[in-house]
Amino acid sequence: NAGVTQTPKFQVLKTGQSMTLQCAQDMNHEYMSWYRQDPGMGLRLIHYSVGAGITDQGEVPNGYNVSRSTTEDFPLRLLSAAPSQTSVYFCASSYPPSTSGGRNTGELFFGEGSRLTVL
Amino acid sequence: GQNIDQPTEMTATEGAIVQINCTYQTSGFNGLFWYQQHAGEAPTFLSYNVLDGLEEKGRFSSFLSRSKGYSYLLLKELQMKDSASYLCAVEDSNYQLIWGAGTKLIIKP
Numbered sequence: 001n002a003g004v005t006q007t008p009k010f011q012v013l014k015t016g017q018s019m020t021l022q023c024a025q026d027m028n029h030e031y032m033s034w035y036r037q038d039p040g041m042g043l044r045l046i047h048y049s050v051g052a053g054i055t056d057q058g059e060v061p062n063g064y065n066v067s068r069s070t071t072e073d074f075p076l077r078l079l080s081a082a083p084s085q086t087s088v089y090f091c092a093s094s095y096p097p098s099t100s101g102g103r104n105t106g107e108l109f110f111g112e113g114s115r116l117t118v119l
Numbered sequence: 120g121q122n123i124d125q126p127t128e129m130t131a132t133e134g135a136i137v138q139i140n141c142t143y144q145t146s147g148f149n150g151l152f153w154y155q156q157h158a159g160e161a162p163t164f165l166s167y168n169v170l171d172g173l174e175e176k177g178r179f180s181s182f183l184s185r186s187k188g189y190s191y192l193l194l195k196e197l198q199m200k201d202s203a204s205y206l207c208a209v210e211d212s213n214y215q216l217i218w219g220a221g222t223k224l225i226i227k228p
Contacts, residue, residue, distance in 0.1 A: 040220055041220055042123060042206070042208075042217070042218030042219050042220050042221070043162075043206070043208075043216075043218040044218070045215065045216070058215075090161055090162070107152075107164045107167065108152075108154075108162070108164065108216075109164075110161035110162050110163070111161060112160070112161055113159075113160070113161050
């Protein structure tokens with residue numbers, strides 16, 4: 001069981017470049033999300049999705065785009081990288097209870113993380 | 120604003136017991152999570168509390184008091200592999216997770 005697969009693990013970009021972080025899960029989870037983790041701060045939600053074709057903004061969405069064309073995949077796109085986007089990025093998924101309308105995160109399963117450096 | 124507070128770092132001895140506290144102020148409450156994160160790795164789920172009281176799971180227990188906005192994670196019979204960061208997260212009324220910055224636990228022999 002692969003769980004949540006996230007690529008690449010490491011990436012160095014120059015300011016202004018664009019890139020896509022890939023995330024795929026094989027657990028048939030409805031809920032998927034992207035977080036960034038910075039030293040001394042809690043995980044911050046970038047974007048999330050409660051099902052295929054549905055995405056919404058989290059706490060820090062600026063500079064990032066997402067799409068959810070299938071249940072399995074939830075890529076995160078950096079449109080024009082900035083040094084402030086240097087961070088560790090985690091993709092996470094869960095199977096939320098139906099009583100929450102798909103919004104309850106439930107137990108989150110995380111990918112291994114992607115360490116991004118923007119010069 | 121919404122806030123989760125937990126100590127930045129704690130040190131404990133192998134074989135001992137340690138309690139990691141978490142206090143929160145959020146817009147509503149739908150549950151509290153504890154996650155463990157080893158250095159350089161992803162967080163992994165430890166526990167979930169939605170009602171007041173103690174939830175025990177092996178060497179780990181988690182306690183919740185909703186009236187006090189307070190939770191703790193209790194780790195017994197500490198092992199070196201328990202050296203990690205412990206993240207507290209509260210689900211608010213919009214079912215969004217608010218995360219604490221984490222407590223780095225250092226275990227000494």
